[in-house]
Amino acid sequence: MDSGTHLVMGVALGGLALADPVVANNTMGFAAVMAGTIIGSQAPDVDTVLKLRNNAVYIRHHRGITHSIPAVILWPIAITGILSLIFQDANILHLWLWTFLAVFLHVFVDIFNAYGTQALRPFSKKWVALGVINTFDPIIFGIHCIGILLWAFGFNPVSTFLIMYLIIIGYYILRFILQGAVKKAVHHAIQDEDYVIVAPTMRFFNWRVAARSKTHYYVGRAYGRTINIYDKFEIHPLPKTPLVDKALKDSNLSAFLSFSPLYRWEISELENDLTEVRLIDLRYRSNDHYPFVAVAHLDKELNIVNSYTGWIFSEDKLQQKLQIGASD
Secondary structure: OOHHHHHHHHHHHHHHHHHHHHHHHHHHHHHHHHHHHHHHHHHHHHHHHHHHOOOHHHHHHHEEEEEHHHHHHHHHHHHHHHHHHHOOOOOOOHHHHHHHHHHHHHHHHHOOOOOEEOOOOOOOOOHHHHHHOOOOOHHHHHHHHHHHHHHHHOOOOHHHHHHHHHHHHHEEEEEEEHHHHHHHHHHHHHOOEEEEEEEEOOOOOEEEEEEEEEOOOEEEEEOOOEEEEEEEOOOOOOOOOOEEEHHHOOHHHHHHHHHHEEEEEEEEEOOOOOOEEEEEEOOOOOEEEOOOOEEEOOOOOOOEEEEEEOOOOOOHHHHHHHHHHHHO
């Protein structure tokens, strides 16, 4: 989920903590728990700072080790240790418990996005992505905001947030039902598909669709059970040549491959004696454009002259990024 949603989730969980008598009967303890749930709801996304290095590092590691099983255990311990020095009257065990719930809930809800997490590390580096909730879901965010406002206007936070979470659980179940219906509709529309990605959007009934059969890739949108296929690409395996082998070893292209399960490729000769290898993720079609790409330019000696991976919405912007990479 996005940072704003994680924030309101942290506040709501802090309000729900008033169901705990140890927290409710200690003003300092409640302040510590509220700080713990808010910080804990944000802590796993500290790896966002990897963007400061480059997109390749960010793509390869975001929602990786910071969302792993060891991290879910260590984040609450670290946060509780720091907060216990500030709020010395707080009950450490209860502070740790509610902080742990905030960290766990952050990682748990991220699993339901299309991006997913490596939540099973160190046992598996597989990305767990159920793809039923958009990274920003206005309904989930809105329900949390309503609950917080009701609390501010004097409603009991425990009963308010309990009802809120029951509604949200029902919403998640409904999203799974809708996703299942879309997958069945994709099967009826394509029939010979062997791999399907159905990803949510901010619009309740709209879903992104990307599928693969033995011979073609299909890209489209679903509205309810109506499937519209916009693009169909014949599948051609990447050629096994020294140029391609060298390009795929580039950090930007290898990061792309570690993240993208469904992509096509293009190889083209450029005017300045360079060859371009481009990988295009098929999951994010927007306005007739595929914005998530990885590109490498190689010279005649198969040296990587420049490369880039990330979300780009115009060819001019991509060329600017490649020039910046070359100058670095």
